[in-house]
Amino acid sequence: MRGFVLAPLIRLLPVGLVALSLQRVIFANHPMHDVQIQLVLALVVAAGAGGGLDRGAIAGFVLGMLSDASGDTPLGVLALAYGLGGLTAGYLHRFTTDPQWWLAALFATMGAAVGETAIPVVKTLTGDSGWITTDLLVTVPIVAVTAGLMCPLLMPVGRWMMGVKRKKWKAMTE
């Protein structure tokens, strides 16, 4: 378990820093209908869809911690929300070990929706109320759909980041 948790950190941290920087510099300044597209969350759900629920949870935890530490939210809020998002996207591997791209994108969309919805919920539970509003009906679909669209591009990065190799099917010899 130790290797499973520690080994990906070597790749997770630098990739996470670059993703976080892109989020802060580009995506934060170009909202779509006043909603900021979440690259870091998209990367988390792509890692979950590519590597399974446990790897998705770890990617969410680490990248969420980075986001928390660089922002103003209490440490652990985004980590918990992104962890849940990665976990949800990773449920795909309960159904198939080698998912098609559209199935991965679908689960990434669901994972991103869960992750983005979990942020105001966790914030409210920790005493930072006022974020659960009707605005969520716009914010969550935009973030989730864009994460699903980015999934095919980000899944190879997510797989590499978590040290997952794609399965290669071989024909059985008689």
Place this chain on the structure above:
Amino acid sequence: MFSALSRRRVVALVVLTCLLFITLDRNGNPVIDRVRGVLATVLQPVDTATRAITLPLERVWYGISNYDDVERENQALRDQIEHQKGNDVEARSAILEYRLLLKVQQLASKFNYPTVPALVIGDSPGNFQNTVEINVGSTDGIQVGMPVTNGAGLVGRITRVYPTHSLVKLITDPGYSVPAQVLSSADDEGITGPLPEIPIGGATSSSTSSTTTTTTTVPVTSTTQPGDTAGPTTSTPPATTTTALEVVRETGLLEGQGGNKPMLLRFVDSSSSLANVKVGSIVDTAGGTKGLAPQGIPIGVITRIVSQSGDSADLVEVTPNASLRQLNFVAVVLYVSGTVGP
């Protein structure tokens, strides 16, 4: 591969660690603050490199896609500047008169704190935080809690300070609240005429803020000199007429609502004096030893008054003066709550 037990362990570990960190950070932890500082230091060169790489591409894209919009906006801004030149002259004249009055009455200016200019270098990366990052920090004398303004009014307050940069929580954040006052005079009819009253059935106010009403009567004196009139000069003394100008000050708690929504000014009781609060009235900081900003920083104008059923007080919506989506330059007021003016 991993067994189901180790998977469950991983998930449980992630959840428990998150809860532990949230608990530690909510109560304030110097180790976590240091970790944040280290990450901010690490992230700064990465941000600079990302900005250097993406900025030329961004400009090319803007050049292609937004040229017409920029030209239109430029023209609109030129028209706006022409329009505001007249207002500027009027405002300067009012400020001069105000300073003269303070001097004559031997009063200190209500807002006389030094400021540190700053540049906004980053927006909030998430959809559930209204913050901006500015390029001044503890080395410039910035401290947590200091108010931040721009040319138009109050912008927010400092929530985290690093050596070379700081985070500012904007006034529209639901976690932000500041004591504010509405200044209106009895003869002020407001800008947009009668108040639009929108009843909300069954809505209750859970606010614990207090309401203070102060009525000040300012004598307005006009003096007629005998020499002003044409005709034969007589030895009559100057004729002085005094009329009373009633200024009502309403104090409440101004709270953000998140996103681009206007702020809410909460009053507990709907007293008769609230009738003097009108759409278009100016709202500024109330100050006080427990206030997070000194008295007299403009915040915004009242844009809507929502009456509520039952004993609940009216909700007053205030739109900030400052354009919080397009902040470039701001000023940090070197004021710490509980201090007396310099």
